[in-house]
Amino acid sequence: MKALDGFSGLRDGLREIADMRNEWAGIPMPLDGIPLVIEPTYRDAKGLASIGRGKPEAASEFDNVEIINRFFSTRKGRDIVIWRQNGKIDWGTCGHVHGADFALQTLGASDAWGIEQEANAINTLGGMLSHRAFKQYMLTGCFLETSRRSGVVYLFRRLRPTIAISLRSGSSRILAALCMHPIGYYEGSWAGAMCPTDDVIAHLALMRGDEAMLWRRCNQHAPYRPEAGL
Amino acid sequence: MAGQVGILNVGAGDTKLVFDPSNPADCIRAARVVKDMIRRGYALLVDTGKRDAGDRPIYARAKDFDETKFEYIIADFDPLIAAEEDANAEDESTAAQSDGAPGEKAKVRKPRSVRKAIPAESVNAIAVARTAGG
Numbered sequence: 001m002k003a004l005d006g007f008s009g010l011r012d013g014l015r016e017i018a019d020m021r022n023e024w025a026g027i028p029m030p031l032d033g034i035p036l037v038i039e040p041t042y043r044d045a046k047g048l049a050s051i052g053r054g055k056p057e058a059a060s061e062f063d064n065v066e067i068i069n070r071f072f073s074t075r076k077g078r079d080i081v082i083w084r085q086n087g088k089i090d091w092g093t094c095g096h097v098h099g100a101d102f103a104l105q106t107l108g109a110s111d112a113w114g115i116e117q118e119a120n121a122i123n124t125l126g127g128m129l130s131h132r133a134f135k136q137y138m139l140t141g142c143f144l145e146t147s148r149r150s151g152v153v154y155l156f157r158r159l160r161p162t163i164a165i166s167l168r169s170g171s172s173r174i175l176a177a178l179c180m181h182p183i184g185y186y187e188g189s190w191a192g193a194m195c196p197t198d199d200v201i202a203h204l205a206l207m208r209g210d211e212a213m214l215w216r217r218c219n220q221h222a223p224y225r226p227e228a229g230l
Numbered sequence: 231m232a233g234q235v236g237i238l239n240v241g242a243g244d245t246k247l248v249f250d251p252s253n254p255a256d257c258i259r260a261a262r263v264v265k266d267m268i269r270r271g272y273a274l275l276v277d278t279g280k281r282d283a284g285d286r287p288i289y290a291r292a293k294d295f296d297e298t299k300f301e302y303i304i305a306d307f308d309p310l311i312a313a314e315e316d317a318n319a320e321d322e323s324t325a326a327q328s329d330g331a332p333g334e335k336a337k338v339r340k341p342r343s344v345r346k347a348i349p350a351e352s353v354n355a356i357a358v359a360r361t362a363g364g
Contacts, residue, residue: 011241012241014240014241015240015241015242018240018241022266024266024267024270024357025237025239025240025357026240026241026242027240028240029240037362037364038362039359039362042359042360116242117239117242117243118243120243123243124236124243124244128277128287130285146286148284161364179364180362180364181361181362181364182238182358182359182360182361183360184362185362192364194238194239198243198244201238201358202358205273205275205289206275206358208275209273209275209276209289209290209291210290210291213291217361218363219363219364
C-alpha cells in the first residue's frame with residue numbers, strides 16, 4: 001500500500017522524527033497550498049504554520065485599511081466587513097455562503113493521512129462504542145451519544161464538527177457545532193492534522209471525561225454558518 | 231490484567247502504552263510518558279470501568295499521575311461526604327438566619343472535592359494532545 005501512497009515516505013519520516021523528539025502525538029504533515037493552523041504552544045508551531053502560505057505582497061490595495069466592524073448577515077448568508085481607508089468608509093461581503101470550499105479543501109488535505117493510521121484509529125474507536133453506534137459510524141460516518149451530565153445529545157461526525165443538540169422542552173434545538181482538532185488543522189477545511197477518526201475519538205473522549213473542557217476547547221459555530229457543515 | 235493508554239497520534243493513528251505488572255520496565259517507561267504528557271497539557275481521559283444507568287461507560291479526566299504507584303489521580307466527588315456537607319451547610323444557614331447580625335451573610339461551604347487514585351494496570355485511557363479549535 002505504501003508504494004501506492006506518494007506521501008507515505010514523508011509521513012513515516014515525520015513519525016520517526018517525532019519518536020526521536022518525544023512528540024507523543026506526532027508531527028503534523030505540511031501540505032503545499034493548504035497551510036496548517038497549529039496550537040500555539042506546540043513546538044515549532046510558527047514554522048509549521050508558515051509552510052504552504054504565499055508570501056505577503058510588498059504593497060497591496062489593502063494598505064492603510066482599518067477594519068471597523070465585522071458581523072454575520074443572515075440575509076446575505078455571509079460576513080459583512082466595514083472598513084476605513086484614507087478617511088473613507090466602505091463595506092463589502094466576505095466568507096463562504098456554503099461549505100463547498102471547505103469540502104474541497106478537506107479533500108485536498110486527505111493526502112496527509114494514511115489508511116494504516118485511520119485503521120488503527122477505527123480499531124480504538126470500536127472499543128469505545130456499542131456495536132450499534134460503531135455500525136452507524138462505519139456506515140454513515142456519524143453516531144449519537146447523550147451526555148450523562150448535561151443531557152445534551154451529541155452527533156459525532158467524521159470530518160465535520162460535532163453537533164450539540166438540546167432536547168429540553170420537548171423539541172430539539174441545535175446549540176452549536178463544535179469544532180476542535182488535536183495539535184492543529186488545515187486552514188479553510190474540516191480536516192485535522194490527525195486522521196479523521198482520531199478527531200472523533202478526541203471529541204468523544206473529552207465529552208465523556210470532561211464535557212466542560214470540550215466546550216472550552218472547541219470553536220462553537222452557529223448551525224447556519226458554513227463552517228458548521230450542516 | 232494490563233491497562234492501556236491510547237495516544238492519538240498523527241503518524242500512527244494511535245500508539246499504545248501498556249501498564250503490565252509482569253513487565254516493570256515497560257511500566258516505568260509508560261509512567262514517564264504519561265507524566266510528561268500531563269505536564270505538556272494533554273487531556274488524559276480514563277475509562278473508570280464503571281457504567282451509568284444507561285449502560286454508558288464513565289470516563290474521568292486524570293488530574294495527575296503517581297509514577298511511584300502507577301496510579302491515575304482523578305478528581306472524585308464522594309456522594310456521602312457531599313450529602314453530609316450539604317446537611318451541615320443547611321444547618322449553618324438556618325442558624326445564621328436566626329442568630330446572626332442583620333446583613334450578615336450565611337457562610338456556605340463549598341463541597342470538598344476528593345482525589346481518587348485508579349491503578350493504571352486496571353483501566354484503559356485515551357490521551358489527547360493540546361487542541362486547536364477548528
